[in-house]
Amino acid sequence: MFRRAALLCFAVIVSSTAALADQKPNTLSPDELNDGWILLFDGETTFGWKANSDANWKIDGGVISVDSGAKGLLNTTTQFGDFALKLDFRADRKTNSGVFLRTSTQPSDPAVDCYELNIAAPEVSPFFTGSFVGREEARETSPSSDWRTFHVEAVGGHFRVSLDGEEVLDYVDEKPLGRGYIGLQFNSGKVEFRNIKLKPLSLESIFNGKDLAGWKEFPGKKSKFSVTPEGEINVKNGNGQLEYQTPVADFVLQLEIISNGQFLNSGIFFRNIPGEFWQGYESQIQNGYLGSRTVPIDYGTGAFYRRQKARKVVPDDFQWFHKTLVVEGPHMATWVNGYQVTDWTDTRDPHENPRNGLRLEAGTITIQGHDPTTDLSFRDIALGHIPPREP
Template identity: 30%
Template sequence: MVRLIALWLTLCGFVCPGFAEERPGLPAKEAAEGWLMLFDGTTTFGWTIQGKAAVKDGCLVLGGDQETLATTNASFGRVAVAFDAHAQGGNGVRLVLGSREEMLPAASSKGLTRCAFVLDMAMQAAPIQFRVPAGTSLTLKDLRCLPLGLKPVFTGKDLAGWKELSGSRARFEAGDGELHLRAGPGDLQSAEQWADFVLQLDVKTRGPQMNAGVLIRGQPDQAGSGYEVQIRNQWQGDDRTRVVDYGTGGIHNRVPARLIAANDGEWSTMTVMAHGRTIVVWINGYPVCEFTDTRVQGKTASQGAKLDRGPIAIHGDDRNLDVSFRNIKLAELPRPKP
């Protein structure tokens, strides 16, 4: 039925909002817990590979006849990492986070072995790496991570620690663990400021074609400032990769989401990692967007690469908004050295 509606809308020249159908990403419970897919099962998106890599039957295969280094483009401070692994041809495969290394188990005749580690970089956030020596092939499946140490930045009871910016037409209300954004436009901005961090929150759009966002590294008391992580569950026809207006998880005016991994009327978990010039976004655990700002550093994100501290904000664009947020939490990442 959903596909028939989507087809009718397409034939009539309309685009399809986020109808409640099966979405990409992790199951709702795992997504809500904060787990993130480091490998989407079909591509090497989110990785920089030095050496050999291939995707086969839903697995990421690294190495072979030459040494291979696979590095995430996202960086982490304290993180749990879990995956299924099988090494062939030798040992010495290492999982690395900065100066921390873990040796992977020796190859098992039973095939894939479930592995789990907790890695902690207290001094400086770093990417996750797999180092595969020459002559060894490493097969990985269900590769995911869980950022640790996030703390609430929204009480769920009131707007303490936040302020509605002057000129806002939106209505922001807090209670029962949720923050409600109605009407618009307008911004609710945090009093505290951050530069490098992992931010997680749950969001529900309570109608079709809602247009909102989360602003990061903004300017205090300046509406609409910062990088905007878009909230818009809308795509063309029945193809979630044909996103409208950058799509949920896209960086507005910079890089669109790869696909829409959220549905209207359902709680979805958004994760934003900002570290130095790189911003990575997951929706329901699925990696949807990656942006590295190569511009000359500027005072604001509209003028250049905004690297220093700034507030975050819940941002509404349209008058017909009805969007809810909950479980807004954040872990600051150790800053990269100059």
């Protein structure tokens, strides 16, 4: 059975605040992992982020902060379409800051090229905390210089925002921006952020847990793909390939995987040339490492094979783990158990075959059977299309 709902109930997000109050900062609970959440901030580095100005962004004690320098944004390097976002922030009373949603890298007009979720006291800005600058004012709440929590749900042109568990904004854009970056703003005054988490929304199951409807096994190969009584896809032996029959170009893929042996090798191919064998980008599955988890064997789980190694081997063999793959244009990123391990942009010349160059065209998603030792299982496979930025 598909364990993560494609759309998140807003009330559930809001009511979860108290339950997570004692959780270690910048981590995901088992329930959050099962529900599809990923960390945008790992608590230690700015991996997956890029500043667009010379502001003094720094990390200390699991907190990202800024208080001087050139006005601008610290943006994610990944664009998202539909999502739920939650984060904690703390701002001085005179601070003017914000969280930019579906933003361009250098936004110029918050009413046109982003959604600016403002952080400011009423005496600092008419668009006080919780408002969309240039679009709609929020319901006013009491200002505070303590830690506060935003919860946002963005589905198509519908945005809902809660502040400290109270809904303050319900906004609809009839011609919404379809995708964009998440940006943390430095405008004026000190601001701090932590617990920055995102859940991709509008995903649908592509495996029914009963049979391989919608999938096709590549003929004449040694791998054996089957559906277990527990509703999982299992692959043994190799080599081989199981191909999802609907091509996709820009997407979010989430699934759970278990390696039923030590240091087994497999992968998820994407933008694969439809009907061809292993002719796509490969998101690696290989949980082995040499002494340190930062020294992966054969690129490591979550790597883009032969392109970028995983910066850390997160999962262990014989245990289920979560993988999230976001592919948009030439950029692609992977999270394993909610922790981002890769962040890569394909700068090669265009080519039909991703093995040889940049492929932006839609292709298929395939599960790899690698060799005679292969024994892996897959479940809860969900796919969401990332819409174009412009309507």
